[in-house]
Amino acid sequence: MSPADRSSANGRFTFFCRIMRNLLIVTGVSVLASFAVAQGQPQLNLMPMPASVQAGTGQLAISQSFSVANTGFHDTSLDEEVQRFVTQLSRQTGIPFRPKAGAGATLQIHADHGRQAVQTLGEDESYELTVADSGAKLTAPTTLGAERGLQTFLQLVQITPAGFAATAVTIKDQPRFPWRGLLIDVSRHFIPIDVMKRNIDGMAAVKMNVLHWHLSDDQGFRVESKKFPKLTGMGSDGMFYTQAEIRDFISYARDRGIRVMPEFDMPGHSRSWFLGYPELSSGTAPYTLEGGGIDPIIDPTRESTYKFLEKFIAEMAKLFPDPYFHIGGDEVDGKQWDANPKIQEFIKAHGMKNNQDLQAYFNQRLEKIVAKNHKTMVGWDEILHPDLPKTIVVQSWRGQKSLAESAKQGYRGLLSYGYYLDLMWPAARHYAVDPMADAAVTLTPEQNSLILGGESCQWAEWVTPENIDSHIWPRNAVIAERLWSPQEVKDVASMYRRMNAMSYELEWLGLTHNSARTEMLQRMAGNSDVEALRVLADVVEPVKDYDRWSDQKGPIDFHAPLTRMIDAVSPESDTALEFSDLVQKFVQNGLQDQAVEAQIRGYLTTWRDNDSRLHPLLEQSSLLQEDVPLSQNLSALGAAGLQALDYLDKGQTAPDAWKAQQITVIDQAKGRQADMLLMVVAPVQQLVQASAGQGQRN
């Protein structure tokens, strides 16, 4: 589903989002108390938070003699799982383990059964993990549950004054929802298998269990079809997955407890099909991947279309063992149907009212083909139609209301509204979205059980293999928590603390969400010192929702470099959050806390002085010239904030003229620059207002 033209469907994200987030933090019910471990224990950085956590006493030392024993069900898959776990633990701790022969194992694993050859929806993922100072025990009904438990164990291991250790604890855990997915669009920008694999590793670390692979769209068809080789031969830029690569990838994901569901978007979002097979379309060739003009869509009125799909879906159903098969179905732009007299005739002849009815007819035909191949059809909101069997699954990008509507009609559903990672929302905003909230609260328990979970979505208009990790992580971890952990787990401050810890853990897995940022800044800076550039990059965020599209003239060139600062910076600025928190604290404590003021001054001074250091660098790089005003605005904000503090320190009320000047500075800094927003404007504004008498020292 392309996000274009849908910005109004999503709540606009305002300039004051940081303040909203702070309010969330302040008002968030601290239900974690019920999961909290005893005082004096190290904080647990678990994400997703397990269903039940009981504090133990002491800690289990992790030393060179660390070892694992398997006392239950045993197969190659579990052996490899344990080996991966040990390798990862060794990487995190830097300890090359050398288990002492004959000694009792540090960690005992007992699984009752193996996992199924093809992972099923609802396959048992539960586990129990007990860590004591003498050893740890992990039990699970299946080796899939053991995999989940091993990920939890990795998160328990921390450096302590006495060496690496796992905190003593008893955990009983199972997921809240059986379907916890991440969609990755590989059509707009191709994402190579190695990048896909490291994201699978990240998903496993946060206990997600479905990779929804958006494999075809207008801009590229990414799967080799042996029956229809022109799908990739003409419908891609040469970048696609071979069937061998796909089989290997599915096996890789299966080993980590992750299903791979393919999506072939039909009848819209399908331009790439028509380069090789124009006869499938509702209009006339030639088509190009670049597009332009009206969106071509599949012609559902010709029997030849279904003959093609019979063969194609049979081939793909065999390639992808998952029982679910996603046919897209979103955003069908009916202009080609309207313009085609034969299609309009067909609509009339079959007593249909409109294009929606025609799409429903197409979906019914499609569903039969999918079912014949022993798969369950999944599609976006738009496929919902009473003529379709109740076995299908509806994925909602529209919201909980749409999801509840499906459930009331007896259809199973998935929520993706609120989980669009490409909208550049802060983690807290995603975290607040619950599949069972809003409209869903009116459902009966039976209807509730039809809500299978949800999926975060990484649409790929603005990502490359280089920066995709930083668009997905670490924010995806909080969506994973929303879908795994009990509904009551929603303390925002705790979430941020744990997400930040998780972010480091994810880098140890090989994800590059932080390291690639450094490299990209170095590229912009022409391989020179990036310290001053980082000061700027650390306090900006990309514009939100679909605002980046507003500057776009004509079709996007999906082969253009994505190497601007907006492409490198984090969707959410840690520094701005920290600064904002400091200012909140300072204002709330009556503008008196000198230690906090010193910290605030530290930031403001760095920002004020940064432009003079950074400006020469910005001027000499074509990739940075557009950021000159941004850097100047940051400098001006730093100066304004410092002057405000000076007035406060002297006990003076800042004069009106000065305040008016600062408001001009602030208004200018609020504006979008180079498709980015300065995220420290609001707290500086607070300081200015406080110094002008809208807040006084006690």
Next chain:
Amino acid sequence: MSPADRSSANGRFTFFCRIMRNLLIVTGVSVLASFAVAQGQPQLNLMPMPASVQAGTGQLAISQSFSVANTGFHDTSLDEEVQRFVTQLSRQTGIPFRPKAGAGATLQIHADHGRQAVQTLGEDESYELTVADSGAKLTAPTTLGAERGLQTFLQLVQITPAGFAATAVTIKDQPRFPWRGLLIDVSRHFIPIDVMKRNIDGMAAVKMNVLHWHLSDDQGFRVESKKFPKLTGMGSDGMFYTQAEIRDFISYARDRGIRVMPEFDMPGHSRSWFLGYPELSSGTAPYTLEGGGIDPIIDPTRESTYKFLEKFIAEMAKLFPDPYFHIGGDEVDGKQWDANPKIQEFIKAHGMKNNQDLQAYFNQRLEKIVAKNHKTMVGWDEILHPDLPKTIVVQSWRGQKSLAESAKQGYRGLLSYGYYLDLMWPAARHYAVDPMADAAVTLTPEQNSLILGGESCQWAEWVTPENIDSHIWPRNAVIAERLWSPQEVKDVASMYRRMNAMSYELEWLGLTHNSARTEMLQRMAGNSDVEALRVLADVVEPVKDYDRWSDQKGPIDFHAPLTRMIDAVSPESDTALEFSDLVQKFVQNGLQDQAVEAQIRGYLTTWRDNDSRLHPLLEQSSLLQEDVPLSQNLSALGAAGLQALDYLDKGQTAPDAWKAQQITVIDQAKGRQADMLLMVVAPVQQLVQASAGQGQRN
């Protein structure tokens, strides 16, 4: 060759090395002037500096339409070479290239011939590269030369205000020495193939052409032998290269113009052989990899030894196609020979005087076996003996005198003295070592021609796959320049500027010398913010030479984690160098330059305030507790420096009592802490002395 017990052989590196380096920078003859491009042109960050560089006018834009055409000799190897080059250029610039069909190629390559199947010593590596604003042309007698030229082209591409571009220039280039190697010891710590490969990429980037693979030593035998499987089966910890991996690796290196010469160290440094084959040793089993007691060595008196070596060398000679075969021969500890009556009898019976004669006998026998397998024998200094044929090559760890001695006797030689990367010397010190300097200046031209070049050496007592890159790079680039570039290229300031640029380039290749440091600091810090930790890490260096060994009691555990701060920090602190330069400038300009003083104060303030931020972190991590005094000392230095500046600012001479106090602080900070040195002591001492009247404002 183990570095143990050799610390006295190398000049001690003093606490004041930073000052020495500054003197080098100040006094270094700026011969680069003859290579400099016209004023107003961007600086060229080439390393190694080509033999001849002529500035052109303008620059060649590197855009999406960048393309390469081959107008000369053509084979798969060259195609792959060009593909790698384009991929690398795309990574550096972030531009996904889409050449315009039919347009004239941006870069034309013309090679006269292909390269030889097995790379020979002296194979033509020359090339000419002309870059103009309209296009670039690379010509070379061989595709090997073209490979060298493509690496130069990559270094010419920089970000400019008008986008990425290659500076217009005409380069004629060829190496000064035909043998430019890097030794990597994989016995003490096993280095996996992927890490070896990225180091090959780094070598190719700086035009090195020999990987000297130190494959066996006391601590581990790392090559699969099908004839003698116990060599790795019992003589390693299970980590070794299969023959298939080795063949693949050699082919990888060959593609990048790098020979792979194996070394099997004999008759000393060979404990690992004896676990599986104790009958080869001069003493009695059992042996363990951990060692202890006297060093076991090969028994050269038994015919069975030579039967073993006949078979073994025949197998290895086939596996490694390079014409040179290194037999080690260094540091033979004769205690086992002394203690074995049969060996002593043999010595007498053959009219030998001592153990040295016995080793010479062994080497003669060995040389015949090596020669029978069509290989040329290479060994360390100790093998030099008039009974050996003049075809052998002597590698000198002892110095230019030893090298010159070999040449006078008609032997070819390689210099490694001065190029030991594991000694933690600053780049400038390695850079100053020239194979033709000192004793070599007395040689005749003919004798001079026997000096083939040199090799840097990365002995692996203190490296792991995680930190080996940071021990090799970027310093290895300056040794590469010493061996490739004209002897007159020796300006130290230029070298540092270009080495720093090269360091970024090397990270784009996948080397991890910078990124791994960040990860290691994060591990120590328990996955929390490392900013304050980095402030400390940035101003320390590991102790020099073999000083780290002095704390070692008993045999080293080569499986212990190497995760302390000393294992993460750079061998050379950029920050300390920059600070030291600032203080020099400040003092030399009569203590008046306010802008420089402000920069100095910036550093000092950060250091003074850092301990209070860092201390809690240090206390909570077992890996950081040893660094508490280091952090306190840095803080104290910061305070001392600031007070000194305060006296200077006020025009006062600091009182004697204050000065005495500061000298105590400085003396304490000079000391080794946690096997590291604080590298900013000397410049702070300069400030203190200046404030106490040993330097006054004009």
